[in-house]
Amino acid sequence: MTNHTLIIGGGITGASLALKLAQAKLPVTLIDARPELTAEKWQQILSKRDARVYALSLASIGLLKETGVWDKIEKSGRKADYSQMQVWQLDGVGELKFGDEDAAIPKLLGSMVEPLVIEHALWQRFQEEDVKNYLTVIAGQKVTDLDWLGAEKGYRVTLANGERVDGKLVVGADGRGSFVRKQASIGLDTLDYRQTAICCAIKTEKPHLATARQAMLPTGTLALLPLADITEEDHANPQHWQSIVWTLPTNQALDILNDSDEEIAASLAAACGYELGNIEQIESIASFPLNAQQADTYVRDNLVLVGDAAHGVHPLAGQGLNLGLLDVIELFATLHHDWQRSSGNSWAALSTLRRYERARRPHNSIMMHSFSAMNWLFAGEFAALRPVQQIRSEGMYRVSKIKPLMRLFARQASGV
Known part of the structure; x- marks a missing residue:
């Protein structure tokens, strides 16, 4: 299908975007290098308390409610x-x-x-009928190559097992060391x-x-x-x-x-x-x-970065995941708006992706430098x-x- 989207990275940000697209009946493939866990393995993992925790904002909770994930988190009591x-x-x-x-x-x-509580709720949601017809999950496979086939066709993604998957749009949701970002030759501004x-x-x-x-x-x-x-x-x-x-x-x-x-x-x-x-x-x-860190650009032809692949901030305000989920909200709204406006004829045009970047990159940059300034103001010589x-x-x-x-x-x- 001409609007097929490939999301590389099955963490919370990538998975949330995949669910938003599937709910809108837009075909999407989610590729995650980590192997899929069984229900028994999930139960074993969640029997222990995780020291890590995400401070989810009301906007992030709203997104998880829309995707049907929050209800499962509430029922878990975690x-x-x-x-x-x-x-x-x-x-x-x-x-x-x-x-x-x-x-x-x-x-x-x-x-x-806890991060794994959110991921488990996402995994449960993947199994439900209303999204299964539009969502394909490929787990336990690393992406080894990205080939651009031109603006009309998008990308051909090669997996470690030799399988190839085509998509009009590739979304890099694969974390701070993003393979997608590197393959797209997008530079990175970093601060240690x-x-x-x-x-x-x-x-x-x-x-x-x-x-x-x-x-x-x-x-x-x-x-x-x-x-x-x-x-x-x-x-x-x-x-x-x-x-x-x-x-x-x-x-x-x-x-x-x-x-x-x-x-x-x-x-x-x-x-x-x-x-x-x-x-x-x-x-x-x-x-x-x-x-x-901040990517020099969030977009290329048929390619876009979200979450930690695009930006990473100091944890002092606990906003890293929230910024990534705001990326998801904005990217989905921008893509879906143009899809509907074009009566299904335009998907992920570069001009569309640029509007997402204009909406998110300045905001993320301000947040990154604000947190850095706060850290500098309170800590050090x-x-x-x-x-x-x-x-x-x-x-x-x-x-x-x-x-x-x-x-x-x-x-x-x-x-x-």
Whole structure:
């Protein structure tokens, strides 16, 4: 079919776009290098708590509702809604609080959901009849080559098993190291923060009270994000498990990672000023280096990038996946609008893809540089200067008193 779309990368962003297209009865093939998991394997994986969590905005939740995925996440019980956000710094005064006590701010700001919980809900949705006729999933196969056949025909994709698949449009949703981006010879603007994030799951002495917290430390940000209660013990004493993302200079992070679990827990509790008391349990300690990146362009003839393949931001505001899902919303709307306007005669023309890029790239660029500026303002040698600390403290205090600005920040965080 002339409008056949090939999505390379079966993560949350690529899978969400695939479902949107299939729901609109537009044929799509989703190609994922990871092997397909059985229902039994999924059950085994989900029996354990994941230290990682995505802070889904209301806009992202809206997309998952439209695709029929959110209902499955709700039924799983593996989400933790948050109605308040708290941001503070330990080396100064001033604190920002967003919460449902203000009627102008949404009572629900978002939900924390483990990545594999979302992926499992997507996998379940793939099996349902209303999308199966339009959605083909090829799992466990890497893409080894992309051949452009001209603007009218699009691309021929070669898989590791030798199979070839043709599509008018190729969507690169294959992450930060995107093979699609490299094959299209699209350059990348990168920024190395020389920081490493330590992530883990912790059980705190005090409950989190549906509040997402972020301490701005001289060494980097420390986020405490609510996790869903999954065991009978959790439900008997709810709201004590949280996901941690602790940003540190790489050398300091590596030193801490050499400590025992008990020592890391003690360091974490001290770092956040014992905001929720002592840390009683700690699980699944891991780490990853931090950088930001932006593709020089999001589009070529018959090819478009979404999500991490197009951009990557500092995790201090937890907006990486949300930006990717906003890409999905915009790309689908742009493609579908032109398809309908042309009575089904135009699919993924370069002019259409350029409109998507004009809508998303400037916004993503602003977000990337804003997060970088915040990181620079709060962490590092410059941030440690006394005049900078005083300006930062006064600024946070003043901003906290300007209600319209606080509402704007809350709306931006929720994506609505």
